[in-house]
Amino acid sequence: MKKATMRDLCDETGLSLGTVSKYLNGGQLKEKNRKKLDEAIERLNYRVDEYARGLITNRTRTVGIITTRLDNLFYSSIISDVETKLYEKGYAAIIKESGYDLSKEIKGIEWFLSRRVDALIIIPVGRKKEDYEILNEAEVPVLFLDSYIEGVRCESIVTDNEEISRHAIDWLISKGHKKISIILDKDNPYTAERRLEGYKQAFKENGMEEEDYRIYRINESIDSGYAVAKQIVTETDSTAIFASNYISTVGVVYLLNELDIRVPEDISVLGFDDILITSLYRPKLTIINQPIEKISQLAVDRLFELLSEENKEYKTHLLENELIIGKTVADIN
Amino acid sequence: MKKATMRDLCDETGLSLGTVSKYLNGGQLKEKNRKKLDEAIERLNYRVDEYARGLITNRTRTVGIITTRLDNLFYSSIISDVETKLYEKGYAAIIKESGYDLSKEIKGIEWFLSRRVDALIIIPVGRKKEDYEILNEAEVPVLFLDSYIEGVRCESIVTDNEEISRHAIDWLISKGHKKISIILDKDNPYTAERRLEGYKQAFKENGMEEEDYRIYRINESIDSGYAVAKQIVTETDSTAIFASNYISTVGVVYLLNELDIRVPEDISVLGFDDILITSLYRPKLTIINQPIEKISQLAVDRLFELLSEENKEYKTHLLENELIIGKTVADIN
DNA sequence: ATGAAAGCGCTAACAA
């Protein structure tokens, strides 16, 4: 059976389009007509066509979200939070994946813009402002999470990656570590570079040299983190590994288990973004945590502010991170 | 600046609506006009309004997906797979969460149906056919993953939960275990009951009684799994725990770590759905795995078949699971 | 409280 339209309702009830429309949008009807209409709606299984409605009203109460991959639990936790909060405010979230692929991400943005979302939340994989020229044409507010790119027309919420990284490495050094390998994620250029910057700064502050840097880069896959960790453990004399994001932390832990490496006796380990990891792995990992709840709350709050402002003024927010001391770093002084 | 429409393009170029539309949909133009049009599109930042287009074409090349929560890695892995496969075929996936809340799930279905998705993939949380009466009105193909509900008008892809559960418990019993606690998830009624059925059957086949059942039910949260596991470990003399889904498995492992319980010396453990768990936890968990890749491939294949069939005939598919023997079950014979 | 008519931005005949 074909989908029923408002016109079918009119035919059934003898009412006019205008009347039916008004009722559907909360208007009043004479009791008799109301009953007839309700009945017709029920019988014909009528459902408003949001495409037709959206064409006129121009508001969809919908926000588009682009994440990297659903199985990145760090991002999924944030998105899930954001989705719940939006839902409570009567907004529908639509989630799409980029798969760490910039062109797919851009297509996703276009897809959303063609479909009149009211706002856009993106966990971007691009690295320069040219990647996001499309956003200059967007009439809706755009929010970047976990990345800031100079010159892109959008709000950004990031954490102080550089400072926490500097702090953590400084602390590692104070425990006697000088041979510290850092694993960076190529697919997250912004955070990776900030974290590397902190690493370098801690080295500098402690009188260490550039020759002391031990920098490894992976792409966003657990296997890739695993492989690099293996290389570090088996082929170098590093006393500590700093896995500087969620995926690489999982990869490193995976390797530690596989090779039965004693932590922190054989090597010290510092991770990033504890989603489930310290619940599942022993000894308890020393790890840096980003404030997921704060990020998602701020994202939603700012989104609604931007939605209501006439001339939007985009800001960048910097949230603080936390170093959680576990049992995976040895004092080798 | 207001969004440009096709009419604006006409004004700019002197061409007519029909011509512009045809070009936008792959038609040919005289070189001169093509250039003018391309230029106008660029200058005005024109983008097709899919709402207006969809109103006419009635096809959106979009499939709506409703999962439970993004942070359920088992489901997220499947969805992520499905999304990638759909994307490769030129279809856009829209993902929404139910949060294990039936009414939110139904609202999600309505949302999708009002927006003309071409098909629907759902990981349902309902338990009876009355919950899904709305699907009787759906003109688009619907696919349930990980759940089968008698009488609901949809395709279903499930795995043989009962058989693998029976097999695993039978194996546990053969290792000398008689005091086996099973943790079931209330929020996943279908799989929980099938798995419980397998548990009971194994008991029966081994001459054990109903009094021997040790059944615990949780809701879909890691904390809930943790709490029940604690109860089993500290208040009962169970020799084995069967965590019968992903979330409860994580909860159990979490507890084992927290209380420093030796596995399998203190208690034997059997889990379900290994996503990351055996990578992060030691000793290697004995665990039942469902064929994620096969599920997502079958889902996409059937979806396109249903999309092309005139009179859809819904089927139910039963895939096989696998028991992966790790080191968390002791032989106590 | 209800109806008539215009039009949102686009596609799809059909004509030229």
Added chain:
DNA sequence: TTGTTAGCGCTTTCAT
């Protein structure tokens, strides 16, 4: 190749 026209299903004046 290009233009004209009707209409997708709805909302929104403006009348009645």
